Amino acid sequence: RDHEAKGIKMSEETEDTKPSADILSKAGKSLGSSAVSHEKLGEVILTSENSEIGKVLLTYDQDPKEISRIIASEARENPFYTQLMSSTLDCDRFDYLLRDSKMAGVSYGLVDLEYILQNLRWHEHEKRVCFHEKAIHALEHFITARFYHYNIIHHKAVMGFELMAKALFYAMMKWPKFDPKIPYEIVRTFDDITEKVKNDASFLANFTDEYFWFYLDRWIPYDDFCGRLRESLLNRDPLHLIAEERVLYSDSQEPNLAKYNYFKKTLLTDPKFEKILKCEDVAIESLTITERKIKFEEIPSTLEYSEVDRVHDEDLLKLVKIFRGQDRKLDDLIGEKSSIIHLLSKYETRLVRVYGLVEKKKRKTIDIAASELASEFANY
Numbered sequence: 001r002d003h004e005a006k007g008i009k010m011s012e013e014t015e016d017t018k019p020s021a022d023i024l025s026k027a028g029k030s031l032g033s034s035a036v037s038h039e040k041l042g043e044v045i046l047t048s049e050n051s052e053i054g055k056v057l058l059t060y061d062q063d064p065k066e067i068s069r070i071i072a073s074e075a076r077e078n079p080f081y082t083q084l085m086s087s088t089l090d091c092d093r094f095d096y097l098l099r100d101s102k103m104a105g106v107s108y109g110l111v112d113l114e115y116i117l118q119n120l121r122w123h124e125h126e127k128r129v130c131f132h133e134k135a136i137h138a139l140e141h142f143i144t145a146r147f148y149h150y151n152i153i154h155h156k157a158v159m160g161f162e163l164m165a166k167a168l169f170y171a172m173m174k175w176p177k178f179d180p181k182i183p184y185e186i187v188r189t190f191d192d193i194t195e196k197v198k199n200d201a202s203f204l205a206n207f208t209d210e211y212f213w214f215y216l217d218r219w220i221p222y223d224d225f226c227g228r229l230r231e232s233l234l235n236r237d238p239l240h241l242i243a244e245e246r247v248l249y250s251d252s253q254e255p256n257l258a259k260y261n262y263f264k265k266t267l268l269t270d271p272k273f274e275k276i277l278k279c280e281d282v283a284i285e286s287l288t289i290t291e292r293k294i295k296f297e298e299i300p301s302t303l304e305y306s307e308v309d310r311v312h313d314e315d316l317l318k319l320v321k322i323f324r325g326q327d328r329k330l331d332d333l334i335g336e337k338s339s340i341i342h343l344l345s346k347y348e349t350r351l352v353r354v355y356g357l358v359e360k361k362k363r364k365t366i367d368i369a370a371s372e373l374a375s376e377f378a379n380y
Contacts, residue, residue: 029288039071039072040072042068044194046065080122083129084129088143088318089116089143097142108145116138121323126330130323131322139320144296144340154292154294156353161238169212171221172215173186173187173188175226178220225285239288242287247260248348249347262378268354282362288355289355290353291350292350297320297344298318300346319332354370
């Protein structure tokens, strides 16, 4: 999902000369990437010649290509569907918030969806999806629930497993050495996936987590590092969280970012930390850094009118609009000074984490060192 549309460009270096330890670093940098998204795969599913879904749509005089453009938020000439598919309050977010909360057993997603939908409106003059002002509190509940939900799904263990799976899938594509009894190759590019979808009606149904586990179980690791990473994932032992720093960031205030920036930019190049890793016989390549930014709204209420021209039209389209019946006027929810979202939109959570494939007996020493060096840096 996170590599280029034409696939990962293979290095000209041979397998025997290129170390594989950098796969963790690549996984950490691409954790929030969506260069090739499920929307792009959806386009292939809908528009391929043997698409069963596409055939059903055509029987109802619906154009699969047009629907795929709507799903990918490319149908800008049709703002109604674009906003329903990609905005602060879109169909996808309503769906996964309710579904994930139920499956994860947390209550953050229990929003009043029915009341919100009852107050949904279409403003013909402005060509905007909007909501009656009566629903403001329900809308606030949804936006804050989604914010807290993101913090739950970014749990340290979940992210540790995701990093390992991403790194190992990359390694299997880069060094595809499997049990010789396997008669077919693992997909290595997005083009491979699209060809499979077009030519094999059953491929998509089998392209699940089991696809990954099937190949991982039969993969012959390229080197010791890949072998250790594979063994840890198969044993359900996630990457170890060495350090993290979470800040509530706002352009209108000056948050203390000293520790945050140290973990993000300096820790892995700090000679003092490198010396400790060397003493513990831990390779610097077995560590990686991730960064997440979680917003209440795409645009803060502190944005000055003079800056609006620099904001992408897509982000402006995502803003929640409030409809007032008496004057038929549309207002941004972030502009409602009586709304809590007016205040919260100024902030975003920034989370930086340092993960590592580290033996249990060495973890405490490295954790303490990272924390002490960060504090020393912040107080310097």
